[in-house]
Amino acid sequence: MCETIMEAVSLTKHFRSADKTWFTAVDGASISLQKGKTLGLLGQSGSGKSTLGQMMVGLLRPDSGELFFHGKLLSYPIRGQARRRIQILFQHPEVSFNPQLTLRQSLVEPFKLMGKPFDDGAILSVIEPFGLHAEHLARYPGELSGGELQRAALARVTVLEPEMILLDEPTSMLDVITQAQMIDFLRRYQQQHQTAYLFITHSTALAEQFCDEIVKMEDGHLLKERNTK
Ligand SMILES: Nc1ncnc2c1ncn2[C@@H]1O[C@H](COP(=O)(O)OP(=O)(O)OP(=O)(O)O)[C@@H](O)[C@H]1O
Ligand SMILES: [Mg+2]
Structure with a gap:
């Protein structure tokens, strides 16, 4: 049984290009995300994937169209419960972290936001499912590998108990083995928590494997949907 978590209806975004003319980066895009499922958004560079994804997580306000979360129309900026339940994992995990904070300090923020106790046991229970350990907590972002940092970014997002995560090319900066590990962690997390993913990628092979x-x-246009499984 499919349960729709999020539905985008005719989202449209125009930008101004360098020559001051307006162009349509996303043109009337309608898609829906289901609980526990991964929807892949595949396309060439500049086709509007990130723009659409960012409208779906509230980072960009659409010029027209509507976004529903559990059937309820969201307004921009997205506030309240929905804001916490809709999360994003960026291509470059560095942008998610303050370079001057240790991993432990960065992880404490979402615990505070959720009013959850943040002793070492609680923090470890969040990072260990992603292959990170006590020794990583004292490190600064620059002292973690790309793969570790991306897993830490995912761990941090999970403290907020998201129902939907936008994954905007979350593995494109990683080597093949680290990429496979990350996909495995994402898949395992989804199986346990039934999170809906919107997975943006250039890679047809990766989309077919994961989505x-x-x-x-x-x-800027969505072409016809197709099932991979
Ligand atoms: N803030 C902005 N202002 C002006 N133009 C923008 C802005 N953001 C994106 N664009 C343009 O909108 C178009 C779509 O960009 P977008 O980032 O959504 O593409 P993408 O499919 O995610 O590409 P990539 O695969 O390279 O990440 C591109 O032409 C881009 O240059
Ligand atoms: Mg992009």
Whole structure:
């Protein structure tokens, strides 16, 4: 049984290009995300994937169209419960971390936001499922590998108990083995928590391996959906 977590209806975004003319980066995009499922958004560079993803997590306000979360129309900026339940994992994990804070300090923030106790036991229970350990907590972002940092970013997001995570090319900066590990952690987490993923990628092979359904994007338009499984 499918349970729709999020539905985007006709989201549209225009930007101004360098020559001051307006162009349509995303044109009337409609997609829905299901509980526990991964929707892949596949397309060439500049096709509008990140713009659409960012409208779906509230980082960008659409010029027109509507976004529903559990059937309820969201307004921008997204506030309240929905804001916490809708999360994002960026391509470059460094942007998610303050370079001057240790991993432990960075992890404490979402615990505070959630009003959860943040002793070492609680923090370890959040990072250990992602292959990180006590020794990593005292390190600064610059002292973690790309793969470790991306897993730490995912661990941090999970403290907020998200129902939907936008994964905007979360593995494209990683080597093949680290990428496979990350995909494995994402998959395991989804199986346990039934999180909906919107997975943005250039890679058809990766999309076919990881996604339940794939939508192609071309010049701001979504092409027909197709199932992979
Ligand atoms: N803030 C902005 N201002 C002006 N133009 C923008 C802005 N953000 C994106 N664009 C343009 O909108 C188009 C779509 O960009 P977007 O980042 O959504 O593409 P993408 O499919 O995610 O590409 P990539 O695969 O390279 O990440 C591109 O032409 C881009 O240059
Ligand atoms: Mg992008």
